[in-house]
């Protein structure tokens with residue numbers, strides 16, 4: 001199994017134990033994205049310390065909107081510092097959050113910068129999309145912006161509909177399902193129709209704890225098994241087959257030589 005999006009450094013539990021439990025449950029790869037300038041170093045260190053952990057560097061849109069224009073260059077410098085690190089496999093998380101965000105213009109500016117850098121160093125982008133503004137969804141604005149760049153991308157914590165899913169697949173992007181599929185019924189139909197060759201799985205730890213631990217425990221990568229279980233139930237396929245395929249997808253987008 002894979003957890004393609006876990007903010008390991010934000011989990012308050014003992015990290016050695018979190019990693020051990022994940023391994024015991026059969027998690028092969030964990031991708032840990034940074035969210036601000038402050039946690040980049042920590043994310044890089046975690047990827048050095050644990051063999052199964054890989055890193056992504058980027059600035060979350062809700063953090064980016066409070067930054068200065070001069071920080072655009074700082075972002076590029078920070079990412080390029082790690083460009084040769086073999087464990088850095090993606091740029092992110094970045095994207096657009098129109099639901100909680102107050103400064104979409106700034107978010108767009110930073111998202112564009114991430115895309116530029118990703119294209120420059122040939123890394124895939126991990127994209128957060130939430131909410132809408134002026135009748136346009138964050139997904140559609142992001143999808144439109146991606147047309148200007150030659151990059152591969154994952155729409156993380158995918159919570160949009162079939163139309164958006166098909167758009168993403170047409171452009172050969174991946175979508176990643178998170179713990180919310182265990183309690184958000186409206187995603188069942190999307191999962192049912194999703195091309196198994198284009199999907200990923202994640203926990204978004206420490207957030208979005210899946211059922212049956214929702215409301216009872218902080219999320220952690222070992223709980224990604226509930227996301228796999230849900231997908232296998234909806235698709236009426238063996239969980240081993242699903243795990244195998246999604247692990248291959250992870251290797252295709254992030255670890256391809």
Ligand SMILES: [Zn+2]
Pocket residue numbers: 005007033093204
């Ligand atoms: Zn995240």
